[in-house]
Amino acid sequence: MKTLKTWACAALLLASAAGAQALPKAVRERIIQATVMLLPTDANGDLDGSRGSGSVISPQGYILTNYHVVGDPDTRQLSPWIQVRVVQFADREPEFTYWGKVVAADPNLDLAIVQIVEDRNEKPVGTLNLPFVEVGDSNALSIGDDVFVFGFQGTGGMTLSFSRGSVGGFTGEDLSSSGRQWVKHDAQTGPGNSGGGVFDDSGVLVGVHSAGVAGDHNSRTSFMRPLALAWGLITPNVTGFVVRKGGGAAVTPSTNVSAGSGGGVWPPALATGRAGVTGTVRVTGGAAAGTWTTDFTEVTDDGGLKGRARSGSRDQTAFFYYDEDNNEVWVEWTPDGKAYSSCVVEPGGVKAGSADWTGNLYSFTGLDSKGTRTGDCVVSLRARAAGTSSSGPVAGTPAASAGPGLPALAAGQTWTVSFSQGGAYSVTLGARDSDGDYPGTAAQSGKTGDALFTLDGDSLLMIVGRADKTFLTCTVDRTLRGSARAYQNSKDAGAAAGTCALGSGAAGSASPGAALKWPLTLKVGQRWDVAFPGVGTFTVNLTEPDEESGFDGTATRGSEKGSVLMDADADELLLIVQRADQTFLICSAGKSGLSGAAVQGDATSHRDSKDKGTGLGRCTVTPR
Structure with missing residues (x-):
């Protein structure tokens, strides 16, 4: 079977837009301004030769696109930087305007979020107020509904292209089984359309064009990822997006509501990405009392989630879904598929500013039985980080760091x-x-x-x-x-x-005021202050071991930020602070400099690595 990237790059599909209605010009103009070209680069900012499209979904500069546009789904490697090119005039190629970074991605779903962080001159962008598109309800799509695709398909040059068609059907993850993991459509697309927006007849974003497949006898089909599968990336990571559901008024979440994000907006979006949803349900009262650890990893045919719920020795099948008919969110678990414990959350249970949802606990003795209220429940869920295994590594082995600079955890620490x-x-x-x-x-x-x-x-x-x-x-x-x-x-x-x-380390280890012992023991997570005469005091945070025996980290002094290398052995404590202007400071101390809760040594200042340095006097290192 061809890879998803092969499908996406092989697509050059014929239009079948008969009967499709035109979007109003004002709506089209808004979408055009919010459609961007994305060009991934290496760490030096050099283009790698590929390109794709994306849709700005927040005025703060967040862009929804495909994973394969900004990374390699096979190696799971993401591009360090993304050139963002913006349409200034419809008849001209988009202009290089910003640099972006990938802030969330799921290679299994082939979806990603890019955030604009710098202008083209590599200066931080600060507060943005960009044209953006509203996001809608892809679950409302039906066969025959009109859809409109915007992107840089490559056919006819690098300018923006528009095509229209209709929903042809739905299919499962493998493009052949039942489900709604993919939406088929017949709008004309090309390789550069990957990551571009697919919109409904009201101009609301309902999908991301992701692939095209050529079949037998010259038949061709385009496939988009429905927006429902992107909620697991959007809600925990994007601020300022606007939701429009069912043709009603748009809702702008002040705090995005997803699994674990709280905020007061109803209904809360289900994070249906492959990475899943994890967290706890705390139950008071009844046989189900206790804290249930939940992990939802499977998307069900009706758009809900399926996984496991565990409390002590109890390990049961769990479900998480939105009951649209009754306007309720249900988190429930069952030992045998017959009797259920169900935490039912109504709109009043989601409060602005709280990451928890409060609800009522009901017990069901069978599928057709009437539920009995047996207690109260509090749901605390969050979207699982993309690429995180639901089972995890073998107990006792270190976990991978969850983000840059975060420590790895391990049993016994x-x-x-x-x-x-x-x-x-x-x-x-x-x-x-x-x-x-x-x-x-x-x-x-x-x-x-x-x-x-x-x-x-x-x-x-x-x-x-x-x-x-x-x-x-x-x-x-x-x-x-x-x-x-x-x-x-x-x-x-x-x-x-x-x-x-x-x-x-244990409480009191390398803590302020505690007597230090030689040689000093350095660990990830420690914080130290180092005072340089005539310069000031830097706060040092050790974040990871280096390739030798020391530790790398960050050094801050007020608004100044730099990096640090700190090493200690039986003979010497060495601390090197590299400043923002690429000059650096060195504090070198021996055992004789140890006095109670501080170590004193000799400080020098260096213009570069070849500079022998200028003496500054005595430096002081203390635990923070």
Whole structure:
């Protein structure tokens, strides 16, 4: 069978647009301004020779496209930079205007999100207000509905092309079985259309043109990914998108609502990407009481999700879907396909600013039985990061970092979680569970509770259970600092609880004011302050081991940002800070410089790697 990329590049399809209605000119103009050409490059910004299309779906500069436009689905390698070319005049080639980075991608679905981050001169773009298109409900498409395709198909030059046709049918993932993972259409397309938008008769984005297949006897069919499959990428990663459903008024989410994002917009979008949805359902009351860990990885024929729900020794089949007739979201699990526990969430259960959905727990003894309300439930779900295995690696092996600079987790590790409004906890990780998370224990002042660490995309989430059954959560990014929330119980929506930070090692290890021991022990996640005379103090965050024995990281001083190399052995502590202007500072200290909670050494300043340096005096290194 041909690869998806082969299908996409081999497509040059005949039009069959008889009867299709024209989009109003104003609508077409808006779509034209929001359709961009994407050209992937290498790390040096050199074009690799391929190109595709994309649709701007947010005024902040987020673009929906195909994975194969910005990466290789076979090797799972994404292009470091994407040239974004914008249409200025319909009769001219698009102009190179921005640089973009891929911020979310799913090679199995062949979908990706690109964010504009710099102008063509490599300067940060700041706040953008770009023309964009509204996103719609692809589940409402029917055979024979008119569709309109915009993109840079390559036929007839590099200018923008428009074609129209109709929905020809639906098919499953393998392009032959039942399902709605693909939508067939007959609009004329070419290889450069890949990633471009497919719109319904109201001008709302309902799909991404992704492939074309030539069949027997010269028959040809185009295929688009329905927008329903893109929600798992859009909702956790894109701000400012506008949803228009069923021809009604557009809704602009102030906080995007998806699995785990909260926000108050109803109905919450199901993250139906292959990466899936994971999280917990906390139940109070009835036989199902407890915390159920859920992992949804399979898209069902009706557009819902299927997976597993686990609580202790209980392991059951789970489902997650939106009941449009009753306007409810259902998360339910069953041991035998007959009796069900169902958490039913109504519109009032999704609150702005909360990542949790509150609902009612019902028990069903059989498929035809009437449900009995047995308790309350709180749903906390999030889109699983693309490429993350639902089963995870073998317990006890390190997990891959979830994002640039985030540490790998492994069984047996000890971490310090410091809450500005809750003190510091020493957390020891146990074996990795079947969901890819690390349960463990959290200790503070002789009291021990439960803990859970999980990597998710570009963040690390920690849940610390306290002895009084309340719990704290801490979400950090690559700086290993973030925001905390406090919960009174499993039904509580939670409240902001200041800031939090993650450090490697037990509480008190390399902590402010603690006496240091020589040689110093360096670990990922540690933070240090290094003071250079006449320059100032840099805060150093160790993010990953280097190729030798040291650690790489970041160095910040106010708004100044640089990089750092820190190494320690029995004879010397060496700390090198490279500044934004490519000059660098060095602090070198020996054992004799150790005094209590600080190490003093000699500081030098260097213009470049060939400069022997200028002495600055004594530098001081202290744990932060």
